[in-house]
Amino acid sequence: MSVDAVLDVVAAVCLLGGALLSLAAGVALVRFPDLLSRMHAAAKPQVLGLLLVLLGCALRLRTGVDVTTLVLVGAFQLATAPVAAHMIGRAGYPHDRIRTDLLITDELAAHLDRLHADRRP
């Protein structure tokens, strides 16, 4: 088997793996019970799923210009995905969209008033 064929097979595996992870995240988004657990599903497939898809594309395209663009897509995705997830989690936390009966422990509830008071002097 030639090098090209091997690379194509690896690329196909990466693309399929990434697609399957994204599918699992979509299912999780529908099935998970509350805002916080859905945030996990909404923010995370971008990470490994997207990295695998990008890797698959890079192995298939194999030209310098395309690969550098894919590297940038991956880097910015890794840098920004946690920020978006954190902002939504933080905005959603004190509201009743969160099912406290599914939490084993909540060590934030007692500190929330103090944290918010610090921000609004």
Added chain:
Amino acid sequence: MTPAARRRNQAVAMIVLVTVWVLLWGTLSWANVLGGLVVGLVVLTVFPLPPVTFAGRVHPVPLLRFALRFLRDLVVASVQIAVLALRFGHPPLGAIIAVPLRVRSDLNLTLTAEALSLVPGSLIVEVDRDAGILYVHVLGVRDRAEVERFRDGVLELEARLIAAIGSAQEQRLIREHTPSTLEGSSR
């Protein structure tokens, strides 16, 4: 901040901006590097960065160890969350835990939070910047023991990060506090 430290920060920012510019064009040529320098200069002048103090230095071997462990965590946790999503039965339990970090610098707080957020199953809900405490929502834990194991895991992640990019003083801080915090967290 001393002028020398400020110049060092600006030099690092400049190198990153030029690298991004060259990657966007896709070819390494003098025209692209010079263009990147001009664009970087404009960006740094028009949008001055808030001072981020990078006191440490990069240690290649611990950095590689951090990266490999991060990739491993990423794969393991992605599969776990995927299984959790497809499993029938009870809805997954979660917990919100407070993890006080040992090194309270903005950079360490940010990087630890980013690395935690990127791994499936953990999410930063709130940050107490003054006290250096991360409030983490963790998904897929079953009991208190697993919660405590996760807390130790966050502290280990911080230790790996500081080993990779921390200063000698920060590494001493980690070493001095590791035994007591890991014992204390089993309460």
